[in-house]
Each structure stands twice: as structure tokens, then as C-alpha cells.
Amino acid sequence: MSNKELQALKERYVAAGAASPNEQFADHATNAELWDADGKRMIDFAGGIGVLNIGHRHPKVVEAVKAQLDKLMHTCQTVMPYEGYVKLAEKLSGVVPVRGHAKVMLANSGAEALENAMKIARAATGKTNVICFDGGYHGRTFYTMAMNGKAAPYQTDFGPMPGTVYRAPYPVPYHGVSEDEALRGLKMAMKADSPAHNTAAIVIEPVLGEGGFYAAPTSFLKEIRKICDENDILMIADEVQSGFGRTGKMFAIEHSDVEPDLMTMAKSMADGMPISAIVGTDK
Ligand SMILES: Cc1ncc(COP(=O)(O)O)c(C=O)c1O
CATH class of the missing domain: 3.90.1150.10 (Aspartate Aminotransferase, domain 1)
Structure with missing residues (x-):
């Protein structure tokens, strides 16, 4: 046609x-x-x-x-696991720069990876809130829609959004937000809206994708790491878009030497096949 x-x-x-x-x-x-x-x-x-x-x-x-189609298409791994899942987990564990020994859970889409990362963060910390960044994009499910730092167009007509999502500025000097201001904004968000004892995770794209291809400075990522360490908050790097060689290293966070607690990935992980992963320290 x-x-x-x-x-x-x-x-x-x-x-x-x-x-x-x-x-x-x-x-x-x-x-x-x-x-x-x-x-x-x-x-x-x-x-x-x-x-x-x-x-x-x-x-x-x-x-x-x-080769896989000729062998086996589906079992649902919770019913009956299979080699491909375990081998892929082993491979990802070896290349992902999270702290300590990394374990892997697979899902279907980037948004689903973020949803699960937040479930893990809540269960691991016993806390509820997440802090995300202006311009960030995390998906189109309800929780990830709320996490997006671009209300229009992603939330338009679909409100109200789930609560427990708070936002801080992403450092983009081109748009008049210096690194210092962004850091002040993050600290202010933690003072006014989402104090540390309620914050389970800070989720950041090391390079903003949908928000305009801006890289977070290493010093900013290091500050987030420090804030997370000091306050029992999980640092989650959303590498759904920036991962798998997009920035010249396997993952964008590797340019900074900062190790997040959890990473989400999808997109170029499988050259178009629908798969995503949540990878994090086994702790
Ligand atoms: C950084 C980031 N996170 C999450 C998502 C959501 O991924 P998906 O469309 O596979 O649900 C995207 C999609 O563009 C993205 O760029």
C-alpha cells in the first residue's frame, strides 16, 4: 500500500x-x-x-x-525461567557502573523500568517520595507521567497526577540555570517539599534527552551522590535514552565516575526489540 x-x-x-x-x-x-x-x-x-x-x-x-524464534518464544519467567534471562543479567551486571555487585530485573519498556525502580526504592528505604528534574522525561504511565519535568504536553488532559513526586531544576546554563542555582533548587526542594526522611530516590538523566540534550556536570552528579549517601536516598540514573554507547561510553554516567544505586535502561539495549532493565546494587 x-x-x-x-x-x-x-x-x-x-x-x-x-x-x-x-x-x-x-x-x-x-x-x-x-x-x-x-x-x-x-x-x-x-x-x-x-x-x-x-x-x-x-x-x-x-x-x-x-534463532530464539526457532527455539522458544514465551514461558513467563516467573512461571519458568530460561537461559537468556539469566545470561543477559550476568552480562549487564558486568558492564553497569552501579555500586557493588549489580543484580538485574528485566521488563518491557523504559517507563516500566522507571516504575519498578521506584517500587524498589520505596521498598528498600521505607520512604515514599521521589525528586526528579525540570525537563526530565521518564515515560507515559501514570507515575512516570508525574515524574516528567514537562507538564505540557505529557500531563495535559490526564490529571490529577499521583502525589509524592517533587521537582528540582536541571543545570542548563543555556536556559539561564547555573549549576549553583540547580543545586540550590534541589536543596530547597528538600527543605520545602520533600524532606530527606520522606525521599526514597532522586532520579536523574545524566544527559537530558527529551529535555534538550544537556549533560549534567560531573560536580552536580557528585553532589547528588553525596546528598543521597548522607540521607539514605537512592540515586537512580535513568539511562533509557543515554545508555548503550549514545554518549561514547556504554553509559553516560561513566563520564563522571559517579556510581548510582540503580539504573534504568531500555531503547538501544535491544536494537528495537521491546526490553528494558532495572540494574542495581544487590543491597
Ligand atoms: C530518559 C527516558 N526515560 C524513560 C523513557 C520511557 O521509555 P519508553 O518509551 O520505553 O517507555 C524514555 C523514552 O523516551 C526516556 O528517554
Whole structure:
């Protein structure tokens, strides 16, 4: 079918919430190139929003997926675990720069990873609140929607949001927020809104993605680490977008030598297959 025919079908049958400004439909893709339904060839600068750091349909990934399809598609690992889950956990544990021995839980999407990271943080600390940052993006489920530091468009029409989510400024000098001001804002949030004894986690993208591709300075990340250490708060690095080579290292947090307690990852972890992970210190 042509782009035009597909667009007509989409308008008739696909819910408006699954919107796209693009009226071209992807037909096939290889590495950095993509062809639409009319046969037009283009360079894919979006890569599924940071999902395709190794390009479309990397041969090793395609081979692995095909081999798995021929073997086993699903058991639900809580019913019957399988080798792939355990081996992937071992691999991730070896490359993720969290404190101490890292353990892994797998999920389906970035938002689900964040939801689970928050469940872990609450259970581990016995506290409820989370502090996130202006401009941050964490997903479209209810709790992650509340965590997003961009009310419009993500929360528009969907309120009220879950409580226990508080916000601090992200240091972006380009937008007039210096590192000192951001730190003051974080301390103020902890003074006025979410005191340490209620705060389970501080969640930060080491490089803001949706919020405009700004990297947090090392000294800022170190301050967050210190605040977390002093107050029994978990530091969670959301590397759903910045992970898997996006910034030149496996994970963006590695540029700072700061070790978070938990990390969330998804997107380029699987070259387009839906999988995410929550990785953290076994403690
Ligand atoms: C930093 C970050 N966290 C979480 C998410 C949510 O991931 P998903 O769309 O897989 O739910 C995204 C998605 O863009 C993201 O960039």
C-alpha cells in the first residue's frame, strides 16, 4: 500500500492518541537508511528516538532473534525461567557502573523500568517520595507521567497526577540555570517539599534527552551522590535514552565516575526489540 492509502487507513482505525506528524510509513530499513511505503529512501536521523544506536536490523541481532524464534518464544519467567534471562543479567551486571555487585530485573519498556525502580526504592528505604528534574522525561504511565519535568504536553488532559513526586531544576546554563542555582533548587526542594526522611530516590538523566540534550556536570552528579549517601536516598540514573554507547561510553554516567544505586535502561539495549532493565546494587 502507498503512504496515502496507509494514512487513510490509519485515520479511520488508529486511535488519535497514537499520533504522528509523519504521513510517510516505514516499509523496510537497514543500518541508517529507511525506505517508506512509496519506495522513497532516506537517512534515519531519529533511530526510533535513540533506540537504534547500532542501526536498523543489525545482522547479529537479527540472527539472535531468528534463532530464539526457532527455539522458544514465551514461558513467563516467573512461571519458568530460561537461559537468556539469566545470561543477559550476568552480562549487564558486568558492564553497569552501579555500586557493588549489580543484580538485574528485566521488563518491557523504559517507563516500566522507571516504575519498578521506584517500587524498589520505596521498598528498600521505607520512604515514599521521589525528586526528579525540570525537563526530565521518564515515560507515559501514570507515575512516570508525574515524574516528567514537562507538564505540557505529557500531563495535559490526564490529571490529577499521583502525589509524592517533587521537582528540582536541571543545570542548563543555556536556559539561564547555573549549576549553583540547580543545586540550590534541589536543596530547597528538600527543605520545602520533600524532606530527606520522606525521599526514597532522586532520579536523574545524566544527559537530558527529551529535555534538550544537556549533560549534567560531573560536580552536580557528585553532589547528588553525596546528598543521597548522607540521607539514605537512592540515586537512580535513568539511562533509557543515554545508555548503550549514545554518549561514547556504554553509559553516560561513566563520564563522571559517579556510581548510582540503580539504573534504568531500555531503547538501544535491544536494537528495537521491546526490553528494558532495572540494574542495581544487590543491597
Ligand atoms: C530518559 C527516558 N526515560 C524513560 C523513557 C520511557 O521509555 P519508553 O518509551 O520505553 O517507555 C524514555 C523514552 O523516551 C526516556 O528517554
